[in-house]
Amino acid sequence: MLTCQRDLFDLPRDRAYLNAAFMGPLPASVVAAGQAGVAAKARPWEVKIDAFFDPVDKARSLYAGLTGADAEGIAVVPSASYGIAVAAANLTLERGQRILVLEEQFPSNLYPWRKKAAREGGEMLTIARRADGNWTRAVLEQLDNRVGIVALPQAHWSDGCLLDLERIGAACRSSGAALVIDGTQSFGAMPFDTAKVDPDFAVAATYKWMLGPYSMGFLYVAPRHRDGQPLEEGWICREGSRDFSRLVDYTDVMDTGARRFDVGERSNFALMPMAIAAMELMSAWTPTAISAYGEHLTDRIVTETEVLGCTAPVKGIRSPHLLGLRLPEGVAVGPLAARLGEAKVSLSVRGSRLRVSPHVYNDDEDVDRLIEVLSDALKGG
Numbered sequence: 001m002l003t004c005q006r007d008l009f010d011l012p013r014d015r016a017y018l019n020a021a022f023m024g025p026l027p028a029s030v031v032a033a034g035q036a037g038v039a040a041k042a043r044p045w046e047v048k049i050d051a052f053f054d055p056v057d058k059a060r061s062l063y064a065g066l067t068g069a070d071a072e073g074i075a076v077v078p079s080a081s082y083g084i085a086v087a088a089a090n091l092t093l094e095r096g097q098r099i100l101v102l103e104e105q106f107p108s109n110l111y112p113w114r115k116k117a118a119r120e121g122g123e124m125l126t127i128a129r130r131a132d133g134n135w136t137r138a139v140l141e142q143l144d145n146r147v148g149i150v151a152l153p154q155a156h157w158s159d160g161c162l163l164d165l166e167r168i169g170a171a172c173r174s175s176g177a178a179l180v181i182d183g184t185q186s187f188g189a190m191p192f193d194t195a196k197v198d199p200d201f202a203v204a205a206t207y208k209w210m211l212g213p214y215s216m217g218f219l220y221v222a223p224r225h226r227d228g229q230p231l232e233e234g235w236i237c238r239e240g241s242r243d244f245s246r247l248v249d250y251t252d253v254m255d256t257g258a259r260r261f262d263v264g265e266r267s268n269f270a271l272m273p274m275a276i277a278a279m280e281l282m283s284a285w286t287p288t289a290i291s292a293y294g295e296h297l298t299d300r301i302v303t304e305t306e307v308l309g310c311t312a313p314v315k316g317i318r319s320p321h322l323l324g325l326r327l328p329e330g331v332a333v334g335p336l337a338a339r340l341g342e343a344k345v346s347l348s349v350r351g352s353r354l355r356v357s358p359h360v361y362n363d364d365e366d367v368d369r370l371i372e373v374l375s376d377a378l379k380g381g
């Protein structure tokens with residue numbers, strides 16, 4: 001079992017930061033890597049050509065290791081939105097076919113599909129939330145050969161409920177639908193096995209659970225799409241681009257794997273070292289141990305808030321790390337959230353739920369503080 005990693009972060013002891021789903025705090029080593037990267041840009045005569053390539057490939061490998069993918073299939077993107085845009089540009093949709101999404105899905109994984117459906121004569125199919133939070137069942141019930149694209153998360157960003165993507169992936173393969181995953185709210189924090197799920201595209205931004213920088217993410221591209229159309233006509237992702245003296249020997253031959261999909265200036269000298277430092281830590285901890293650690297805390301929160309009248313989805317349906325807690329009937333979420341804020345308990349309000357999202361820097365003391373405030377507020381204190 002992983003122990004609390006709070007010492008690696010700059011977190012005040014009187015702050016219960018239970019909000020990784022909003023933004024992960026940077027570990028000190030990630031801050032240092034970013035600072036060194038910024039400083040290096042002040043001395044460009046020391047920047048080697050290799051620095052445009054080698055760290056990027058190291059990041060691909062680390063990310064692939066965390067998500068059970070092959071490093072060749074990983075592209076560098078600046079956001080989840082960018083990754084979904086690549087997917088939308090490369091998947092075909094027949095007229096009348098459906099694009100399946102969840103009710104209240106995060107907008108990065110919705111707007112590109114709405115536009116694609118409107119442009120290409122398709123239709124959106126929004127899966128309604130079941131009372132028991134079982135998204136897997138809800139998706140499988142609607143997944144038939146009228147569906148062309150299935151665009152999902154692994155854990156719903158507002159209620160924290162899980163999707164069994166291995167089962168959904170198998171169902172997509174047998175019905176002929178493409179599968180696109182936004183893993184921003186779970187990759188790193190719990191296991192995701194790309195090889196087993198076999199998505200067409202899967203993206204995650206690094207600034208939440210990966211404890212990395214803002215404005216960076218990674219996109220997995222399945223082998224069947226690696227000769228696809230990038231959003232940009234990049235130059236650094238072409239054959240021979242390591243030789244800067246010959247860049248005007250123009251070529252249409254792209255670099256191998258998913259590199260053609262890399263965003264321009266993907267070598268980002270400040271953010272890339274941060275992403276690497278963060279993923280080195282995440283890899284040492286492992287997503288399996290991180291999720292077990294988070295689950296110990298979320299289980300405790302569920303048990304101790306049940307007696308206060310709060311409700312949560314059952315184990316197995318709720319995710320280990322991201323908990324959407326429903327307050328008792330009639331309790332307004334806004335004032336309660338304000339009270340939590342005053343007590344230095346950080347979490348998010350999403351819809352009518354309190355979203356609690358612990359990571360490796362949280363401990364029982366943080367949970368004690370949360371329970372104490374909820375207990376005072378809900379017992380009328």
Ligand SMILES: Cc1ncc(COP(=O)(O)O)c(C=O)c1O
Pocket residue numbers: 021022078079080081082106108153157182184185205
């Ligand atoms: C599920 C999910 N995807 C993506 C993002 C971020 O999207 P982007 O990188 O496009 O800004 C968020 C942010 O809250 C999110 O919750």
